[in-house]
Amino acid sequence: MSKKAVVLLSGGLDSTTALAIAKSEGFECYALSFRYGQRHAVELEAAQRVAKALGTAQHIIAGIDLRQFGGSALTSDIQVPKDRSANDMSGDIPVTYVPARNTVFLSFALAWAEVLGSSDVFIGVNALDYSGYPDCRPEYIEAYERMANLATKAGVEGRQRLRIHTPLIDLSKAQIIERGLAFGVDYGLTSSCYDPSPAGVPCGRCDSCHLRLKGFRELGLIDPVRPAA
Amino acid sequence: MSKKAVVLLSGGLDSTTALAIAKSEGFECYALSFRYGQRHAVELEAAQRVAKALGTAQHIIAGIDLRQFGGSALTSDIQVPKDRSANDMSGDIPVTYVPARNTVFLSFALAWAEVLGSSDVFIGVNALDYSGYPDCRPEYIEAYERMANLATKAGVEGRQRLRIHTPLIDLSKAQIIERGLAFGVDYGLTSSCYDPSPAGVPCGRCDSCHLRLKGFRELGLIDPVRPAA
Numbered sequence: 442m443s444k445k446a447v448v449l450l451s452g453g454l455d456s457t458t459a460l461a462i463a464k465s466e467g468f469e470c471y472a473l474s475f476r477y478g479q480r481h482a483v484e485l486e487a488a489q490r491v492a493k494a495l496g497t498a499q500h501i502i503a504g505i506d507l508r509q510f511g512g513s514a515l516t517s518d519i520q521v522p523k524d525r526s527a528n529d530m531s532g533d534i535p536v537t538y539v540p541a542r543n544t545v546f547l548s549f550a551l552a553w554a555e556v557l558g559s560s561d562v563f564i565g566v567n568a569l570d571y572s573g574y575p576d577c578r579p580e581y582i583e584a585y586e587r588m589a590n591l592a593t594k595a596g597v598e599g600r601q602r603l604r605i606h607t608p609l610i611d612l613s614k615a616q617i618i619e620r621g622l623a624f625g626v627d628y629g630l631t632s633s634c635y636d637p638s639p640a641g642v643p644c645g646r647c648d649s650c651h652l653r654l655k656g657f658r659e660l661g662l663i664d665p666v667r668p669a670a
Numbered sequence: 671m672s673k674k675a676v677v678l679l680s681g682g683l684d685s686t687t688a689l690a691i692a693k694s695e696g697f698e699c700y701a702l703s704f705r706y707g708q709r710h711a712v713e714l715e716a717a718q719r720v721a722k723a724l725g726t727a728q729h730i731i732a733g734i735d736l737r738q739f740g741g742s743a744l745t746s747d748i749q750v751p752k753d754r755s756a757n758d759m760s761g762d763i764p765v766t767y768v769p770a771r772n773t774v775f776l777s778f779a780l781a782w783a784e785v786l787g788s789s790d791v792f793i794g795v796n797a798l799d800y801s802g803y804p805d806c807r808p809e810y811i812e813a814y815e816r817m818a819n820l821a822t823k824a825g826v827e828g829r830q831r832l833r834i835h836t837p838l839i840d841l842s843k844a845q846i847i848e849r850g851l852a853f854g855v856d857y858g859l860t861s862s863c864y865d866p867s868p869a870g871v872p873c874g875r876c877d878s879c880h881l882r883l884k885g886f887r888e889l890g891l892i893d894p895v896r897p898a899a
């Protein structure tokens with residue numbers, strides 16, 4: 442029987458690649474997405490397409506409402522910043538940062554992993570082309586893993602060490618795309634834009650679009666998902 | 671202006687006392703409860719009564735669904751164990767353990783604290799009369815705090831150190847009750863039972879009821895909430 446892994450799946454380029462990597466390592470994958478007060482459902486439709494195309498044992502979309510706390514462009518009515526330079530991105534933490542998002546997401550993954558008897562969680566965080574979020578850094582992930590191993594039955598009983606896999610953490614966007622293509626990932630299924638049209642067309646101008654387009658460009662490729670002209 | 675604190679409030683005896691302590695320390699309190707697939711709404715009604723009686727700046731009930739992951743008597747259809755001895759309780763982790771519950775709850779508290787600009791979270795965990803849950807131990811709380819300070823904007827920018835306050839962690843149930851009574855807490859408003867009647871009458875036989883009744887008994891007091899005969 443293959444080992445089970447919980448894979449956080451937003452439906453974007455990174456988490457889709459993380460899922461492909463988890464599968465390539467022989468894990469039976471349980472994909473976990475969130476309906477967390479996003480302004481658009483485009484992301485979740487992408488997650489469903491990806492889960493189906495790559496093949497998962499189960500895909501749960503957990504409803505949580507971070508909107509009630511306010512505080513970010515991705516969950517409230519603040520404008521998504523457009524056409525920032527790489528320099529802008531590397532500086533301050535942007536308004537698109539959702540408070541404690543990865544901490545909340547990993548906590549749900551931990552709960553599900555515990556119930557499944559799984560000791561492996563995959564998350565597609567990236568510390569290089571990462572747009573300045575604090576909860577994408579290796580030291581954060583290590584601290585999370587340490588906490589998680591004190592939080593659970595299995596950890597306490599020494600039966601199992603939970604591991605948080607971050608296969609993309611030190612890759613550039615181009616390297617991530619290259620890795621996924623090697624596993625046959627169809628990036629046309631994914632959605633990365635912070636502010637897509639209702640039909641799912643990416644804006645082409647937010648940080649996430651810029652990073653993605655740059656990644657494909659560096660490989661001399663054209664993103665199969667075409668942004669608005 | 672007084673400092674803001676997020677206080678996790680289940681409506682039970684412990685979290686109610688933690689709220690009273692946070693208030694006594696001068697914090698403006700933001701109470702956070704969860705609708706997490708509990709089998710009964712009794713707990714949330716108690717939380718609302720308590721938040722109102724003690725006075726909070728805001729009380730949010732966040733809807734999350736841990737039921738979809740299954741795995742515990744408090745969220746699924748496994749029978750709540752009754753009339754276990756103190757010896758039974760100190761041994762194995764009981765089926766009433768909800769996977770990663772405190773990790774999930776603290777993550778939401780962290781998100782709200784970040785939005786409020788608060789660096790203080792109160793949780794009424796207790797390592798003494800605690801019924802064997804791994805995520806009630808001091809080493810878990812310390813690891814959580816460390817992770818949280820790496821997760822957030824404020825932590826990264828060094829503006830603020832998040833502190834998780836656990837004022838009950840080394841108190842016995844009797845000491846907790848004594849502390850709350852000194853602050854004028856009306857424990858008649860609270861609900862601790864894992865398996866109350868729809869009208870809110872505690873069973874008097876689950877671990878939580880036994881610990882609570884023992885606490886009042888040790889003080890020579892009668893619990894204002896009377897269990898089923």
